[in-house]
Amino acid sequence: MDDIYINLVKNNQHYIKTPFKGKIIRLLVRENDEVGIDESVAVLKTDKFYIEVESEYPGTVKGIGVNEGDIVDRWDGLMVVDVKSNCDDAGLSDLNVNSKSYNLIYSFQQSVLPGYFYSKKSFLSEISEKKEKLIIDLIKEHADNQNLINPIGMGDLSVDIEDVDGNSVVQLFWPDLKSPLLAKRTYFVINPQSGKRQYFTCENSLENELMISSIVEHEGGLTRYNYGGSPDDVDIEKELIIGFFQ
Numbered sequence: 001m002d003d004i005y006i007n008l009v010k011n012n013q014h015y016i017k018t019p020f021k022g023k024i025i026r027l028l029v030r031e032n033d034e035v036g037i038d039e040s041v042a043v044l045k046t047d048k049f050y051i052e053v054e055s056e057y058p059g060t061v062k063g064i065g066v067n068e069g070d071i072v073d074r075w076d077g078l079m080v081v082d083v084k085s086n087c088d089d090a091g092l093s094d095l096n097v098n099s100k101s102y103n104l105i106y107s108f109q110q111s112v113l114p115g116y117f118y119s120k121k122s123f124l125s126e127i128s129e130k131k132e133k134l135i136i137d138l139i140k141e142h143a144d145n146q147n148l149i150n151p152i153g154m155g156d157l158s159v160d161i162e163d164v165d166g167n168s169v170v171q172l173f174w175p176d177l178k179s180p181l182l183a184k185r186t187y188f189v190i191n192p193q194s195g196k197r198q199y200f201t202c203e204n205s206l207e208n209e210l211m212i213s214s215i216v217e218h219e220g221g222l223t224r225y226n227y228g229g230s231p232d233d234v235d236i237e238k239e240l241i242i243g244f245f246q
Helices: 100-119 123-130 133-146 235-245
Strands: 006-010 011-015 022-025 042-046 050-054 059-064 075-085 158-164 167-173 183-190 199-204 212-216 221-229
Touching: 006 123, 006 167, 011 042, 011 199, 042 075, 075 183, 100 133, 100 183, 100 212, 100 221, 123 133, 123 167, 123 183, 167 235, 212 235
Parallel strands: none
Antiparallel strands: 006 011, 011 075, 022 042, 042 050, 059 075, 158 167, 167 183, 183 199, 199 212, 212 221
16 A cells, blocks of 8 residues: 555645546545544455555545546545645645655756756747646646646746847746745746747755756756855846846
């Protein structure tokens, strides 16, 4: 049963996930029921045996996504539990650096998103059309590839796009991520004439100080550069980043 786990959704809510493909033959809890750690919440029949799906955290069942007799695929969510305990992934603002959600966001910001940005010449038109939805779709795809749940929702992000000195500047505001090395803001700077582009972040250092960094393409991979501390004023931060791009 080691591969049964619950992942952060938002606001202390977690999904209980099915570890195998099979049929739900009995639900052992109802909405508003209290569940404890390792308490069985449903019975699942697979091709070879029956298993009981268990909860990893105590909480209250807020919604059940399946009925008895439903066929579920591996990692389908059975129900949402509103977790009352201060567990590892209690919230986005201060994620434990060893948590699955932290690793998901960190790898997305530092690898997946810059890789997509540099590989997609149509990035500017895509994000101009889809705005926040493009980012959410990319995070969800990254999460699905790891059998995880995207902890960031549409309302957590905002995207601004403007032209500055002939450059297109896309500014992505993340939720208030206070954990080290997670970006609070991401900048995509593109010169439409030359095709030059660069990915910047403003993120918390290990010493909890805001710093400006950039991830650039280098010899078929990605290389990181640090530009030092970031000012408190976001507009001045943007001006500095545009200056670094020149």
